[in-house]
Amino acid sequence: MFKINRKKVNDKQTALQEISPEHREFLRKVKLRKTIILSTQLLILILFFVVWEVAGDLKLIDAFITSQPSRMVKTLINLYNEGSLFYHIGITCLETVIGFTIGTVFGIVIAIILWWSSFLAKVIEPYLVVLNSLPKIALGPVFIVWIGAGPASIIVMALTVSLVVTILEVLNGFLSVDQEKIKLVKTFGANRLQILTKVVLPASFPTMISSLKINVGLSWVGVIVGEFLVSKGGLGYLIVYGGQVFQLDLVMASVLVLAIAAALMYQGVVYLEKLLVRDNSQK
């Protein structure tokens, strides 16, 4: 039995080493397709900015209202020279990171408590459902009154937005862990804490990471809204300020920076996921 299996593995390896011309052709096609998709994506992006720029120059659109890539770059350079560009980016990013980290950690901790006590989970369920459907942004003014008009309110705003979703998502993950796996550790006499640490948490690890991914996006929403309401710094502040003084260059430039920062942070979490979630299907 054992020997047969060994042989099978060996056969597979030799098959991988010898690549037939047909297979090489297949790989080439796959690669080509990838390249075409990527270059089309880049092309659309470049075209978009070029058309925007040219349309502004030709007065097809009013660059005062729509701004223009070159004016956005100029605005960014000005901000950079003033030394405030990275200050604003830094504030917003920091608030977001703190918001989603606390939101995720609290969410997971609360989910663990609710997993532990199914009574508590049942009791609290309708409240969670209501809180989940409530637009958390409506609570903004409440936080400002309670906590004060500052970064603390913004962070609380960000974590509120992600908290309930995390609880529901992670608890769901906990509850969908294969009951047979739990039965297995029970046959060894595992107590509830052991069931949690040996099975439920490791089995739900991918769920927790994916909730982290959702939370990054949600926290950006919370932070930007928070900054709209109270802040004296940050990208949300720049956007609101730009709108108020009718400087669309500032608004558009800030939105662009925001988009890049959000995308980078999301990629960071994706990278973290790759690092932490072991892909066992690969040799």
Added chain:
Amino acid sequence: MGNIVELKNIGMIYHSLNGEIIALENINLSVEEGEFVSIVGPSGCGKSTLLSLISGLLKPTFGEVLINGKEVNGTSNEVGYMLQKDHLFDWRTIYENVILGLEITGTLNAGTKEKVLKLLDTYGLYEFKDKYPSQLSGGMRQRAALIRTLATDPKILLLDEAFSALDYQTRLAVNEDIYSIIKKENKTAILVTHDIAESISMADRVVVLTKRPGTIKNIHEIKLTCKKRTPLCSREAPEFRHYFNQIWKELDVHV
């Protein structure tokens, strides 16, 4: 040899909102040390419930379960349980999977670690100990699951449809494999299956249960003429067919 497992007048009732279900009724069964007993029955007759009762995962509504003469009260190290699938944790290496039971029972020490490594070595998994379950074949995974069960050194093994997730060919090979390991480690085994051939080929006795509520319909002493008793050899014995037909009739299957 004495009776290692004794079931006395076992009855089991499940409660649900739709009413109560009598799963088992009036079960009396003794298993001797070193014996291999199979339990067959129509689906839903409470076969698996019976194993859960012996393992201490469930408490019977009526009657008592004795292991080595003592009443079962919760799970114990005396009993090892093998489930339908291998349920190796894919976030743990084979070695880490195999020591799971030792971790949980708090008996992981230099001595038991060495024993586990020896088991892995004896049963040809030593060089795979740092691999992950997905890198192993179905048969090897099942063997790793058995070693995980053996690691805590149970006297009795409960096999709950332990082979039914495998394809037929693998299953025959794994039957052979697991049987020889169980015999070599000198364990008492109780196998629940719906596969009549499997039950005869592996067991010293086959217990036939009736439809729900499950009661014992008959117990067959399996006596086969073959040189060396192994599952595959058993299937070739002349008496095999005779047992098969008798059990098939007793199961009284209608479609």
